[in-house]
Amino acid sequence: EAGVTQFPSHSVIEKGQTVTLRCDPISGHDNLYWYRRVMGKEIKFLLHFVKESKQDESGMPNNRFLAERTGGTYSTLKVQPAELEDSGVYFCASSRPPGQGNTGELFFGEGSRLTVL
Amino acid sequence: DAKTTQPNSMESNEEEPVHLPCNHSTISGTDYIHWYRQLPSQGPEYVIHGLTSNVNNRMASLAIAEDRKSSTLILHRATLRDAAVYYCILRDTQGGSEKLVFGKGTKLTVNP
Numbered sequence: 001e002a003g004v005t006q007f008p009s010h011s012v013i014e015k016g017q018t019v020t021l022r023c024d025p026i027s028g029h030d031n032l033y034w035y036r037r038v039m040g041k042e043i044k045f046l047l048h049f050v051k052e053s054k055q056d057e058s059g060m061p062n063n064r065f066l067a068e069r070t071g072g073t074y075s076t077l078k079v080q081p082a083e084l085e086d087s088g089v090y091f092c093a094s095s096r097p098p099g100q101g102n103t104g105e106l107f108f109g110e111g112s113r114l115t116v117l
Numbered sequence: 118d119a120k121t122t123q124p125n126s127m128e129s130n131e132e133e134p135v136h137l138p139c140n141h142s143t144i145s146g147t148d149y150i151h152w153y154r155q156l157p158s159q160g161p162e163y164v165i166h167g168l169t170s171n172v173n174n175r176m177a178s179l180a181i182a183e184d185r186k187s188s189t190l191i192l193h194r195a196t197l198r199d200a201a202v203y204y205c206i207l208r209d210t211q212g213g214s215e216k217l218v219f220g221k222g223t224k225l226t227v228n229p
Contacts (some may be wrong), residue, residue: 004160031215033216035217035219042219042220042221043155043161043219044219045216045217045218048215048216055215056215058216059216091160091161093160093161104149104166104208104215105151105163105166106153106161106163106217107163108161108162109160110158110159110160111159111160
């Protein structure tokens with residue numbers, strides 16, 4: 001099966017500009033997560049969708065970040081306006097619904113690297 | 118904050134077994150022990166998980182202490198492709214948040 005895909009792989013923008021990152025989860029995966037790693041820090045959870053609903057958005061750093069998952073398929077993460085400290089790698093992950101004999105494992109994409117100048 | 122403690126780094130030789138330790142003394146009864154790894158320039162990758170009993174899969178084995186306060190990820194024959202950062206993560210899926218809390222992990226170097 002196709003894995004989690006993220007676009008763009010790398011984005012370079014100036015402070016104050018807007019960037020939108022996209023994540024296409026594995027087909028049939030209801031759960032979709034966003035994580036990020038900023039320079040020198042651990043990978044941190046941002047939020048979790050179950051289908052189109054936000055299940056947990058406790059990791060969203062501030063209101064400059066907006067995540068959507070219209071229709072419960074792909075998701076976007078918009079940063080507006082971007083700040084220098086937003087630079088890092090943004091990972092998307094998806095997983096199957098609970099049950100169905102699955103392990104609950106998360107499948108991660110390769111990440112979108114964001115550089116804010 | 119991560120609820121696990123791992124060594125910052127470990128080194129192994131190719132073709133030899135590797136034992137990666139993890140301490141999780143505050144583990145609760147409903148926490149599963151998950152291991153992920155991150156190869157350079159890639160996203161994290163699931164390795165294995167367990168609750169109480171030891172587990173084996175095609176990638177690795179997971180040995181869980183009887184009191185569940187520690188566990189060990191075992192790579193039976195390390196290859197150069199196993200060089201990665203390995204994360205030990207407790208995950209509570211019993212009504213708690215399903216998010217993974219990553220720590221610093223253990224950076225594994227495999228020597229040829």
